[in-house]
Amino acid sequence: MIQLSRNYSLPEREEEIIPIKVIGIGGAGSNALDRMVLDGLDKGDLIAANTDVQSLASSVAASKVQLGRGVTRGLGTGGDPQLGLDAATEAGDELRTACGEARLIFLCTGLGGGTGSGAAPVVAELARETGALVITFATMPFAFEGKRRAAQAQEALLELQKISSAVICFENDLMGDIVAPKAGIHQAFAAADVTISQSVRSIISLIQRPGLIRIGFDDLLAALRNSNSRCLFGYGESDSDNRPHDALTQALKNPLMDRGRMLSDATSVLVQVAGGPGMTLSEVEILMQELNRHISDDTQILFGTVVDGRMGNRLSVTIISSLAADGAVVSKPVFERPSAAPVPSPQAGPETKRSPAPELESQPAVEADTAPEAEPSPSPDEPGKFVPEAESAEPPPLVRPLQMIEATLNQPELADETPSEETDSIGDIAEVPEPAAMPQIVEQVREPEPQQPRVILPRKKTTPLKEPKPAENSVAKQEVLQFESVTRGRFEKSEPTIVEGQDLDVPTFLRKNVRVK
Amino acid sequence: MxxxxxxxxxxxxxxxxxxxxxxxxxxxxxxxxxxxxxxxxxxxxxxxxxxxxxxxxxxxxxxxxxxxxxxxxxxxxxxxxxxxxxSFNNRGSVSLPEDRDEIDEQDIEDVKTNAREVSIPSQNAFLHSIIQHYHVDGQDGVLNPVGMLGERLEADFxxxxxxxxxxxxxxxxxxxxxxxxxxxxxxxxxxxxxxxxPHQKSLGALVIDIGGGTTDYILYVDGAVKQSGVLGVGGDHITNDISMGLRIPMTRAEKLKVEEGAVTLGNCLPGETVQLKDDSGFAGKEIERETLNTIIHLRLRETFELLKRKLEEEPFINYIGEGIFITGGCSHLKGIDHLAEEVFELPARVAHAxxxxxxxxxxxxxxxxxxxxxxxxxxxxxxxxxxxxxxxxxxxxxxxxxx
Structure with missing residues (x-):
């Protein structure tokens, strides 16, 4: 019987609760905060920061910071980022106090306007200085808001990407897709807020919920590793009979997901499945199987699962990933790897993590500015390996083949992820020839573009090993294979009958996990 | 002749x-x-x-x-x-020319053509368009409008x-x-x-034809077809389930299903078994009856539940006055009518021509x-x-x- 035992849930570890703050900057930011309050975000302190006093007064956030008392005197910035920047600088002390002891700070802002574009980078900087990790949710303006705003937004976004640990960028234009054409414009704006609120909430619970297969900060950062990129985010929840399917469908429907099409290009995808005590392994399997159809075989899946009594009957799935934009300035990886290294320790002592993170932070920013090309970054990683051929390759034309080969490159890495005993046994059966051949190709190819984040994967991979239940993961995967190969019996070669996401050719008792013997 | x-x-x-x-x-x-x-x-x-x-x-x-x-x-x-x-329901409508107000056969044809002017996937073809009701100038439930006076003829198909x-x-x-x-x-x-x-059709009835490979259904309300469709699950699936659940060959599973299979649970004595004879007449495997029935029950219950959910997408299932009629090869399974009654919460019976x-x-x-x-x-x-x-x-x- 594969059903997860009901009393399996790990005891909640209170000391793991990380102090979290959510700062909304500008009008869009406070709108997003309001939405989070409506949605019942209870785990973080909400701070609204705005130049416009009126808007600030109407915000429901617990604490409020008025930006630019002297500069704007309670009015807005009139769309001038410089004014926003000055205002935020002026309120520096207040902001610093507001950030306080938080270890994780979410910034929500709408870029394009004065306060958002101008103040957000300053606030992000301040937040970093307090030693917290900063995840920025930025909304890009609608195309119809004009090129000037778009340019301001773009500039601010670049700035934020240098400063924040991760930037999740929402494009308002995409939000339009989920809103009916006839709906009012406020609904389109609200759609962005809802999505941001969902993301913040799910990321918070993602990090804070003690999981059977835990997802930590490191995994999150790995998934968001490509900066200057398009972030894929999806969250779905369902309590129907067919909840794995429904939740996944809903998650893929998220405008940032592009119905899962983009997922196939992602290098790594973070998936967390959360459910009440009644969640079964087979449900998780069904969900992952279905998700796998959207993901290429070489994608690294950072999988986590959580049993949370409060979920009751519901099952939720959170998918986070990012795609590198072509020719992206990749500054994050350099920072990320070191930040990942201390992660195993936070479980024991959170403080250790804080100190390395910020100082490394400054490094990548500089590097990214000065040299996005191939040469400089090899050294931080593994100098001996990368330097020799670095200059011979010219990155741009190589990008495509590289990505393809890198995709295959992930294969051995994935094997690394599973515990070594596991790898051995699997290797015996099938994968022996591959690893032998692969590394050579891999090494040649790696050199030209070492700043690509994926190179760092092997290191990162060590952290999941520390997770409480790595075996669970691999067991689940093997089970899937078995199911796939035996269960359709007579209908093996016929067109599958898929209704409501279930393959009806598979015997009902197997799908429902009813024991018949 | x-x-x-x-x-x-x-x-x-x-x-x-x-x-x-x-x-x-x-x-x-x-x-x-x-x-x-x-x-x-x-x-x-x-x-x-x-x-x-x-x-x-x-x-x-x-x-x-x-x-x-x-x-x-x-x-x-x-x-x-x-x-x-x-399948789906669609309404067509035509306006009669100014100089004529008596509806004739041609108008009926026109309204039907009009109702079909909906997009179905390009690789699909129309199989049936079945008239449900006509409406003449907003008057509902007209059965045969030919000869009636009116300006506007509408028809639900x-x-x-x-x-x-x-x-x-x-x-x-x-x-x-x-x-x-x-x-x-x-x-x-x-x-x-x-x-x-015809009487049962007008009271409202659901016919479920569970055949070997598919389950076809059609729902009548007020004497007109309101919903119909096919679910790609049938007796073969039950056989396949049995074959896999009990690890016996398909032919044996089929025979077992036909001869011994029943849908009702909890009807057998504890430990009651069925002797599976092999072709030469030797006593083969012993199979617990309850196990066999559980496999069949689960599959059919699921099929009915899927069907119910499909039907509930539209309100018509609430207007069934007569009940459910199960037909097709699988309706031979004992207790299938009780299961349908339980799932649909409507009277059900096994029916034949x-x-x-x-x-x-x-x-x-x-x-x-x-x-x-x-x-x-x-x-x-x-x-x-x-x-x-x-x-x-x-x-x-x-x-x-x-x-």
């Missing part, structure tokens, strides 16, 4: 191919002259997957029917099923469509024999013609409902050319591009 009165229904099922030869009587009844059948091969889930083999089987069945009924079969009505068949090539495959399979295809009929629609009386004369004993078998229904349908279509008052609501077929 005029040849036009001879009607042949051919159902290419997943487990058997069935040919029913019938003769229309002047009083509107039908006499069954003979039934030919052959085990079906090359058909999965109601669709032909092996053309050559399926053709041979059809030929066998036709020859069998010819021998038994002592007639020469030239043309047939063919039943089609398959999960590709879908139930439109059934399916993938063109798959339907054509079935047609071609028959034409190569060679036999003429008079018409192609959705099997559930055919089955409903003989399972339900009612309104036939002739070799009744042979045909009071739910397996033949659809094939016999084809004949009834054929008769209805022929009679319908001169409508006999609202009973039969099938006004010919939309067949464009298929023949």
């Amino acid at each position: 005029a040849s036009s009165d001879l009607m042949v229904g051919l159902e290419i099922g997943t487990s058997k191919i069935c040919v029913v030869v019938g003769e229309g009587r002047p009083d509107g009844t039908i006499k069954i002259l003979g039934v030919g059948q052959a085990p079906s091969r090359g058909v999965r889930k109601g669709e032909i997957v092996d053309f050559e083999t399926a053709m041979k089987c059809v030929h066998e069945a036709v020859v069998d029917a010819e021998t038994k009924s002592d007639v020469m079969i030239r043309s047939v009505y063919v039943g089609v099923a398959g999960a590709h068949i879908q 139930h439109i059934i469509h399916g993938v063109r090539t798959r339907i054509q495959n079935t047609i071609r399979c028959v034409k190569e024999l060679p036999l003429d295809v008079e018409d192609v009929v959705f099997t559930a629609l055919a089955a409903a013609q003989v399972v339900l009386t 009612q309104t036939m004369s002739g070799l009744t004993s042979a045909f009071e078998n739910p397996q033949f409902s659809a094939a016999i229904g084809l004949i009834k349908y054929a008769q209805a279509v022929q009679v319908d050319r001169r409508p006999t008052g609202g009973i039969r609501r099938i006004f010919g077929k939309i067949f464009s591009g298929m023949r």
